[in-house]
Amino acid sequence: xxxxxxxxxxxxxxxxxVVLGWARVLKPDRIVVANDRVAKSDWERRLxxxxxxxxxxxxxxxxxxxxxxxxxxxxxxxSIVLLFESVADAHGVTEAGVHFDEINVGGLHYHEGARxxxxxxxxxxxxxxxxxxxxxxxxxxxxQDIPGNPAINLVPLVVTGAAxxxxxx
Amino acid sequence: xxxxxxxxxxxxxxxxxxxxRRVFGDFSDCFAVTNEGxxxxxxxxxMKQLVDxxxxxxxxxxxxxxxxxxxxxxxxxxxxxxxxxxxxxxNLPMLLAFLNKRDSVPLDQLPEEILxxxxxxxxxxxxxxx
Numbered sequence: 001x002x003x004x005x006x007x008x009x010x011x012x013x014x015x016x017x018v019v020l021g022w023a024r025v026l027k028p029d030r031i032v033v034a035n036d037r038v039a040k041s042d043w044e045r046r047l048x049x050x051x052x053x054x055x056x057x058x059x060x061x062x063x064x065x066x067x068x069x070x071x072x073x074x075x076x077x078x079s080i081v082l083l084f085e086s087v088a089d090a091h092g093v094t095e096a097g098v099h100f101d102e103i104n105v106g107g108l109h110y111h112e113g114a115r116x117x118x119x120x121x122x123x124x125x126x127x128x129x130x131x132x133x134x135x136x137x138x139x140x141x142x143x144q145d146i147p148g149n150p151a152i153n154l155v156p157l158v159v160t161g162a163a164x165x166x167x168x169x
Numbered sequence: 170x171x172x173x174x175x176x177x178x179x180x181x182x183x184x185x186x187x188x189x190r191r192v193f194g195d196f197s198d199c200f201a202v203t204n205e206g207x208x209x210x211x212x213x214x215x216m217k218q219l220v221d222x223x224x225x226x227x228x229x230x231x232x233x234x235x236x237x238x239x240x241x242x243x244x245x246x247x248x249x250x251x252x253x254x255x256x257x258x259x260n261l262p263m264l265l266a267f268l269n270k271r272d273s274v275p276l277d278q279l280p281e282e283i284l285x286x287x288x289x290x291x292x293x294x295x296x297x298x299x
Contacts, residue, residue, distance in 0.1 A: 011208050016178060016237035047244050051236035109208035119206065 004070075006081045007100045009090050010107040013038070013083050014051045014058070017106065021146040022081060023056060029078040030057040034066035034093060035085050063089055067096035087123070091130040094137065102140040105131075105154055117157045120145050131158045171271040171279065172198040172223050174216060175259060176243060177233040179205060189264050196268055204239050212242040220250060227252070227276050229267065229283070231259035254280050262290035 005026045010018065013033050023031070031052060038044045039062045052058045061069065066082070069075065070093075084090040090103055107120050114122035121143050123131065135141055135155050144151040157163075175182040182201035190196065200219050204212050220228055232240045235257045243255045256263070266286035267279070274282055 012238040012241070014236075015241065016234075019236060043248060047241060050244070051241065053236075109206060109211065111208060 003075075003077075003079045004082055004100065005079045006104060007084075007090070007102065008081065008104045008106045009084045009087055010105075011085055011109055011111075012107055013085055014048045017146050018081065018083065019051060019053055019056075021148075023053065025147040026079070026081065028056065028081045030059060030075060031081045031083065032059045032061060032066065032075070033083050034061055034063055034089060035083075036062045036089075039065070063092050064096065067093045067098050070098045071096075087127040087130045091134060094134060094139070099137075100134075100139050102142060103134065104151070105141065105143045106145050115161065116163045117154070117161075118143050118152065118163070121154070121157075123158070123161075128158055128161060135159075170198055171227045171229060171267075171276060172200070173229045173231060173264075173267055173271075174200045174202060174219050175231045175264070176202040176204070176212075176216060176239045177259070178237060178239060179203060181233055182231075185259065185261060185264055188261060189268060192261075193265060193268050199268075202239075204237075204242070209238055209241060209245075212238065213245050216242055216246050217249070220246065220253060228254075229280065230255045231264065231267075232257045233259060256280060256283060256287075258287060260287055260290060263287040 005028050006022055013035065014031060033048060038048060039060045045060050048060070049058060094100060105121050108122050110122045111124065114124045116122050131141060131154070135158065141154040141158065142151040143154045175185055180203060182203055186199055186201045202215060207215070230243050230246070230253055232243050232255060234240065240257060247253060247255055263283050263286055266283050270279060270282055
């Protein structure tokens with residue numbers, strides 16, 4: 001079975017917190033970027049590939065390919081960091097029959113109509129609805145930007161839609 | 170005059186500009202940008218607006234390191250604007266070299282001179298060989 005060492009929603013996809021923070025601690029074999037736009041764009045793939053440390057493999061898959069490959073165990077015996085750009089993308093892959101035990105919402109910055117839950121997590125009403133749906137399916141939702149910081153349980157914040165009292169830290 | 174944009178994680182860009190002012194004296198046309206709290210698109214848009222506001226004047230973009238979201242925004246900018254020069258690994262000697270040379274060194278040689286200064290500034294410091 002594929003070993004997903006981290007499933008992360010982060011609008012920056014591959015960047016410093018992922019390659020310097022998470023990859024250093026988790027030592028995955030491969031980063032999988034699940035994103036239709038990047039998978040279909042030569043220059044965006046090149047751009048993100050330039051951010052991948054040499055010891056790591058990287059795959060750029062559409063959401064459909066991601067779901068199919070995880071279901072078929074294509075990354076068997078590899079430790080994987082799986083990255084989504086948006087809540088909708090992660091939710092879409094679960095709808096396609098993939099179960100995630102835990103999703104880390106590591107970076108969703110301000111976007112149109114979004115409200116702050118944490119300084120690094122802004123969600124729209126659509127995002128909230130989809131996150132609640134994920135929580136209802138038994139997916140543990142946490143928010144943790146880098147490994148050294150606490151993992152915040154996102155579910156109560158998603159349910160109430162209120163910013164965390166500790167959001168100022 | 171050649172302008173510059175410094176884009177970094179955290180407050181590094183702002184502090185580089187501030188520190189350079191303390192060493193070099195006051196200067197203009199140097200903009201500090203942080204990625205803090207910004208989506209990739211917001212960061213890119215901010216940089217693009219700065220470059221557009223220069224109305225075609227030459228510009229060098231300094232970024233802290235390759236592989237982060239700052240560099241990503243720079244590379245996106247470069248796709249639209251091939252004339253913009255992007256230099257990674259910015260340090261204080263590089264910024265000071267830029268400020269010292271931007272009025273005197275031809276634009277096509279300026280990036281090399283900045284890189285050279287940056288490379289030479291990184292060394293083991295041994296009083297016997299200095």
